[in-house]
């Protein structure tokens with residue numbers, strides 16, 4: 001009781017201040033808090049200080065989160081690109097080797113060789129098409145060059 005502006009209501013209001021900062025108050029509690037803050041300079045100051053501190057922490061946290069997100073996504077994109085190129089090159093080697101060994105190394109009928117080759121080339125064409133779409137998407141993605 002050293003403070004001569006001491007109000008016993010201040011003690012009851014303290015939990016409401018933190019509740020308000022966490023957006024956890026009912027409308028009635030909100031009114032109660034703001035009536036007290038309007039009348040009590042001490043609690044009003046505490047509320048403003050905590051509110052400002054919370055804003056600073058929140059802004060800093062958001063900034064860090066965004067930086068982390070950008071770093072992670074550019075790393076993931078690089079891994080994706082490398083994986084696609086490795087798949088493409090291995091797919092081409094397998095396709096060529098498969099076609100050559102199938103045509104010259106087996107005694108299946110010619111019609112089977114033609115059909116199997118067509119299936120293989122169709123799969124390769126589908127694969128290349130997906131790859132092309134992914135690369136185009138990566139180039140036109142407006143967020144790839146965002147730097148914070």
Ligand SMILES: [Zn+2]
Nearest residue numbers: 007010040043
């Ligand atoms: Zn107060």
